[in-house]
Amino acid sequence: VDEQGVDGARTGVAVRPGVDAAVVALARGVEDAMIATDRVLGEFLGDRCAAAAAVSPAYGRLWDDLAAQVGGKRVRPRLTLAAYLGTGGTDPVGAAPVAAAQELLHTAMLAHDDLLDHDEVRRGRPNLAGLARTRTVRGGVTGRALEDQVLAAGLLGGDLALASAFALASTAPVDPALRLAVVDLLVAAVGTTVAGELLDMLAELSPPQSVDALLIAELKTAGYSCRIPLASGAVLAGAEPPVVAALERYGTALGIAFQLADDELGVFGDPAMTGKSVLSDLREGKRTELLRLAYAGADAVGRAVLDRNVGDPGLDEAGADAVRAVMVDTGALARVQAMAETSAERARDTARDAVPGPLSEYLVGVVDDLAGRGH
Numbered sequence: 001v002d003e004q005g006v007d008g009a010r011t012g013v014a015v016r017p018g019v020d021a022a023v024v025a026l027a028r029g030v031e032d033a034m035i036a037t038d039r040v041l042g043e044f045l046g047d048r049c050a051a052a053a054a055v056s057p058a059y060g061r062l063w064d065d066l067a068a069q070v071g072g073k074r075v076r077p078r079l080t081l082a083a084y085l086g087t088g089g090t091d092p093v094g095a096a097p098v099a100a101a102q103e104l105l106h107t108a109m110l111a112h113d114d115l116l117d118h119d120e121v122r123r124g125r126p127n128l129a130g131l132a133r134t135r136t137v138r139g140g141v142t143g144r145a146l147e148d149q150v151l152a153a154g155l156l157g158g159d160l161a162l163a164s165a166f167a168l169a170s171t172a173p174v175d176p177a178l179r180l181a182v183v184d185l186l187v188a189a190v191g192t193t194v195a196g197e198l199l200d201m202l203a204e205l206s207p208p209q210s211v212d213a214l215l216i217a218e219l220k221t222a223g224y225s226c227r228i229p230l231a232s233g234a235v236l237a238g239a240e241p242p243v244v245a246a247l248e249r250y251g252t253a254l255g256i257a258f259q260l261a262d263d264e265l266g267v268f269g270d271p272a273m274t275g276k277s278v279l280s281d282l283r284e285g286k287r288t289e290l291l292r293l294a295y296a297g298a299d300a301v302g303r304a305v306l307d308r309n310v311g312d313p314g315l316d317e318a319g320a321d322a323v324r325a326v327m328v329d330t331g332a333l334a335r336v337q338a339m340a341e342t343s344a345e346r347a348r349d350t351a352r353d354a355v356p357g358p359l360s361e362y363l364v365g366v367v368d369d370l371a372g373r374g375h
């Protein structure tokens with residue numbers, strides 16, 4: 001999901017036939033504000049890299065490696081800007097650092113999540129840990145000492161990204177009360193996501209059938225990826241509380257659909273498109289709704305296939321194929337796809353019924369780009 005393009009589709013809203021002129025104008029405004037946001041991110045990171053290099057070459061390298069991790073589709077800043085401009089905001093310069101903060105929070109989350117998941121590839125490239133491993137191995141370091149360096153890079157780089165998110169939001173050139181409100185939302189995003197990640201980690205100790213993967217998706221993904229970026233933009237624009245609440249409901253439904261699609265791609269996706277291993281989730285034994293349903297629907301033979309392969313760190317393509325077959329044959333894959341579509345439809349309905357103006361149609365389009373399969 002992380003590498004599938006919302007960019008192209010949203011920027012392309014202007015050329016879709018039948019799109020209302022006000023929606024086109026909003027989409028163009030969002031893309032213009034994204035340029036400002038990218039500039040803010042680039043300048044912030046450039047400044048920090050230069051300052052860090054002056055402290056020590058190794059610290060400079062950590063910032064350089066971090067800067068190289070920032071930016072994929074940039075869904076979160078785009079949601080912030082859409083909510084801001086779509087609820088009456090008129091100052092993209094003020095909103096850009098708040099939007100950029102959402103992206104850096106995401107970078108921080110990914111750095112730490114990859115450590116917890118033992119992943120060293122992200123978006124098809126080495127992540128902070130992977131870059132440190134290559135560099136450290138080149139220096140002849142092995143064993144525990146090597147692993148310590150790899151852990152330090154992911155942990156410390158993630159810390160820098162987290163602090164950077166707060167640095168950007170807390171210096172946004174906006175009314176101080178609004179600035180404080182968006183910083184509070186970032187704090188809330190961290191808390192919600194940590195709760196979700198904690199439950200996700202603990203879920204590894206539980207049988208897959210007993211895990212509430214939808215609650216985890218809501219806490220771990222929907223909050224910081226959709227709900228809070230949207231709320232941040234709307235709060236910054238001074239939107240009325242019912243509009244903020246509608247955007248939050250929309251964001252939660254969108255985020256859950258997004259996570260269900262991501263879990264599917266983690267097993268059935270094309271690594272060339274997703275930039276992620278298609279074995280990692282299965283090797284980790286990741287407790288997804290897809291896996292829960294596969295267990296729930298499997299007979300004794302199917303369960304034995306799942307038990308043998310899921311959570312096996314040495315799982316190969318043949319083993320993964322056997323698991324995929326169980327997921328298909330039990331109907332688990334089809335049910336997860338249907339659940340994702342139900343959540344996507346809930347998001348569309350909320351956007352249509354409760355979000356005012358051109359933002360309504362814009363957000364319906366976002367569902368199709370990010371999580372939907374049609375409509």
Ligand code: FPP
Nearest residue numbers: 108109110112113117162190193194197220
């Ligand atoms: C990805 O899940 C999970 C997240 C992006 C949330 C991670 C949250 C934390 C590490 C806790 C809070 C961290 C900070 C810095 C405050 P996934 O593993 O299902 O997705 P993936 O397949 O993209 O890795």
Ligand code: MG
Nearest residue numbers: 113114117119
């Ligand atoms: Mg992960």
